[in-house]
Amino acid sequence: MVEMGQVSLHVDIAGLHMKNPVTVGSGTFAAGREYSDFIDVSKLGAVTTKGVSLHGWPGNDGTRIAETPSGMLNSIGLQNPGVDHLMEEDLPWLNERGATIIVNVAGHSVDEYAQVIERLENASLDAYEVNISCPNVDGGGMSFGADPALASEVISACRSRTNRPLIAKLTPNVTDITLIAKAVQDAGADAVSLINTVCGMAIDANTRRSILARGIGGLSGPAIKPIALGMVWQCYKAIDIPIIGMGGIRSGLDAVEFLLAGARAVSVGTANFIDPCAAMQVIEGIERYCVDQGVSDVNELVGALEW
Amino acid sequence: MAILQRECEILSHEQLSGTTWRIELSAKDIACLVQPGQFIHLRIPEFEEHILRRPFSVFQADSNTHVIRIVYRVVGEGTRRMTELACGDTVDIMGPIGNGWHLPNGARRVLIIGAGVGAAPVYELAKQGQNNGMDVTVVLGAQTHAELVFEKPYLDLGVDVICATDDGSYGFAGFCTDAALEAVDAAKTAGEPFDYCAVCGPYPVMRIAASFCREKGIPCEVSMERRMACGIGACLSCVLDTTDGKKRSCVDGPVFDANEVKW
Ligand SMILES: Cc1cc2nc3c(=O)[nH]c(=O)nc-3n(C[C@H](O)[C@H](O)[C@H](O)COP(=O)(O)OP(=O)(O)OC[C@H]3O[C@@H](n4cnc5c(N)ncnc54)[C@H](O)[C@@H]3O)c2cc1C
Ligand SMILES: Cc1cc2nc3c(=O)[nH]c(=O)nc-3n(C[C@H](O)[C@H](O)[C@H](O)COP(=O)(O)O)c2cc1C
Ligand code: FES
Numbered sequence: 152m153v154e155m156g157q158v159s160l161h162v163d164i165a166g167l168h169m170k171n172p173v174t175v176g177s178g179t180f181a182a183g184r185e186y187s188d189f190i191d192v193s194k195l196g197a198v199t200t201k202g203v204s205l206h207g208w209p210g211n212d213g214t215r216i217a218e219t220p221s222g223m224l225n226s227i228g229l230q231n232p233g234v235d236h237l238m239e240e241d242l243p244w245l246n247e248r249g250a251t252i253i254v255n256v257a258g259h260s261v262d263e264y265a266q267v268i269e270r271l272e273n274a275s276l277d278a279y280e281v282n283i284s285c286p287n288v289d290g291g292g293m294s295f296g297a298d299p300a301l302a303s304e305v306i307s308a309c310r311s312r313t314n315r316p317l318i319a320k321l322t323p324n325v326t327d328i329t330l331i332a333k334a335v336q337d338a339g340a341d342a343v344s345l346i347n348t349v350c351g352m353a354i355d356a357n358t359r360r361s362i363l364a365r366g367i368g369g370l371s372g373p374a375i376k377p378i379a380l381g382m383v384w385q386c387y388k389a390i391d392i393p394i395i396g397m398g399g400i401r402s403g404l405d406a407v408e409f410l411l412a413g414a415r416a417v418s419v420g421t422a423n424f425i426d427p428c429a430a431m432q433v434i435e436g437i438e439r440y441c442v443d444q445g446v447s448d449v450n451e452l453v454g455a456l457e458w
Numbered sequence: 459m460a461i462l463q464r465e466c467e468i469l470s471h472e473q474l475s476g477t478t479w480r481i482e483l484s485a486k487d488i489a490c491l492v493q494p495g496q497f498i499h500l501r502i503p504e505f506e507e508h509i510l511r512r513p514f515s516v517f518q519a520d521s522n523t524h525v526i527r528i529v530y531r532v533v534g535e536g537t538r539r540m541t542e543l544a545c546g547d548t549v550d551i552m553g554p555i556g557n558g559w560h561l562p563n564g565a566r567r568v569l570i571i572g573a574g575v576g577a578a579p580v581y582e583l584a585k586q587g588q589n590n591g592m593d594v595t596v597v598l599g600a601q602t603h604a605e606l607v608f609e610k611p612y613l614d615l616g617v618d619v620i621c622a623t624d625d626g627s628y629g630f631a632g633f634c635t636d637a638a639l640e641a642v643d644a645a646k647t648a649g650e651p652f653d654y655c656a657v658c659g660p661y662p663v664m665r666i667a668a669s670f671c672r673e674k675g676i677p678c679e680v681s682m683e684r685r686m687a688c689g690i691g692a693c694l695s696c697v698l699d700t701t702d703g704k705k706r707s708c709v710d711g712p713v714f715d716a717n718e719v720k721w
Pocket of ligand 1: 217497512515516528529530532535575682686
């Protein structure tokens with residue numbers, strides 16, 4: 152018999168120790184401060200911060216979001232104030248609260264990714280997540296993540312700058328995601344996270360206009376969960392490094408499905424907008440599932456899909 | 459200031475016109491904290507396929523009874539679903555959110571322009587001005603007399619009310635911005651010019667009012683609407699171009715100095 156509070160929830164992502172398998176989707180949680188009215192950030196497995204570039208980017212023009220069936224499109228365009236701001240304002244705040252920190256890194260060039268990591272090497276944080284998958288910026292972002300050679304170039308450059316856990320964040324907007332996963336594994340990534348958003352569009356027939364100012368945006372939320380689950384499972388069979396799974400997770404059961412498909416940890420993204428306490432509910436739901444199923448260590452669930 | 463999340467009971471729900479409804483919520487401590495111009499982020503129940511919350515300004519708040527009221531216009535699927543909510547149902551709201559109106563302490567004559575449901579977010583501001591002994595004029599705009607649902611609550615406050623209808627079916631015949639401009643000029647001629655203006659309504663109304671206020675040297679604030687996801691400043695969905703760069707309309711707004719907005 153296992154009871155609430157007795158389940159071992161700790162997971163290890165190549166040296167990144169998470170007290171439970173739940174982090175938050177980069178870009179949906181800023182650097183945690185805005186959620187502090189609702190959540191104690193130290194209770195999360197980790198906080199994954201908004202993508203950060205070297206000198207900051209202004210992001211795209213509005214309208215930046217559209218609600219779509221069971222999901223939403225966004226075209227934020229990686230608006231961020233730059234790595235120095237993150238180091239001066241956000242990381243100290245997270246560290247004071249005892250949060251485990253994954254910093255999501257963005258760049259327009261291989262060199263920019265590497266430089267952001269170089270700057271961050273002096274800061275106190277636990278892992279890097281390299282975003283080679285954002286559909287919303289010209290140059291960089293998804294174009295790196297859609298080509299195995301470029302993806303591996305970015306990850307090699309980052310790898311040469313750090314010994315900290317290095318996670319490559321993959322895009323689903325490719326023909327075969329396992330090719331990219333293998334390429335980043337070979338280039339030295341310690342883990343992969345997937346999926347970033349799925350390219351899509353929303354049109355208002357009455358005005359005959361695209362709702363997003365840029366036309367194309369990235370789809371997230373429950374609508375993409377089956378795509379994400381499928382890709383996690385494909386990658387689990389193809390690579391040996393741990394996977395952080397994400398895409399439409401709202402509940403503990405959603406998260407467990409990702410673990411069964413092969414993810415060692417999960418991210419809660421868009422669900423934070425539905426309910427600011429969503430990530431905590433997911434943690435509790437995973438624990439509740441373990442209790443109900445007599446599972447004493449959450450790691451037993453990883454890849455435990457049965458046929 | 460903390461943002462709270464509360465499960466709130468619907469106390470009453472009434473159709474005010476063909477497209478406008480008023481909903482009354484038992485909002486607990488949110489009702490005590492809310493400042494004029496702030497909003498709540500409401501999750502519409504049994505609306506699973508639509509994942510985002512909907513932002514609504516607080517029309518009236520009563521810190522004694524813990525009641526807040528919002529007035530909403532049916533414009534899409536979410537607001538249509540809201541009309542089916544019944545007394546006794548509960549809704550999950552987050553609030554109070556945002557940067558509200560800044561009524562200057564020394565203001566003597568205050569002009570408030572509320573076009574359509576834009577008359578809701580300025581009610582508590584008018585009340586604040588009135589309670590502080592200021593001379594408050596409220597210009598209400600609607601397309602037709604039937605859609606002009608805010609006249610009574612403002613008259614009950616005891617402020618000066620000017621109504622304008624686009625079709626001329628009631629009050630001033632024409633746009634509320636024209637009625638407001640007349641009031642501005644009359645006040646100036648009488649030697650008692652307005653020294654603060656607050657505007658809420660469709661974009662063109664706010665742009666026109668902001669422009670004549672700038673010309674006449676009247677400090678002006680506007681309440682901007684942007685599509686929102688998180689509603690708490692985290693996702694950068696709702697940004698607005700200002701003279702000071704991009705700002706989040708949920709927490710840096712929704713009320714902005716009109717001169718700061720890049721129209
Ligand atoms: C700060 C703020 C205060 C508001 N206060 C009021 C109020 O007091 N009374 C009132 O009637 N309306 C108010 N609105 C507008 C209200 O939020 C929208 O009318 C409502 O979200 C429409 O939802 P829908 O599902 O019916 O429309 P749909 O068009 O089906 O909604 C689709 C998506 O677009 C968003 N959206 C559509 N129109 C708007 C809009 N004008 N502003 C922001 N998002 C929009 C929705 O939230 C949703 O995410 C306010 C908006 C903001 C930003
Ligand atoms: C508004 C928004 C902003 C995002 N910003 C980033 C980002 O900066 N970097 C990144 O790697 N992913 C970003 N993402 C993708 C999410 O982290 C996540 O991979 C994706 O949304 C799928 O998960 P979900 O369905 O749980 O949201 C963003 C997603 C959203 C909705
Ligand atoms: S709605 Fe998320 S930052 Fe304003």
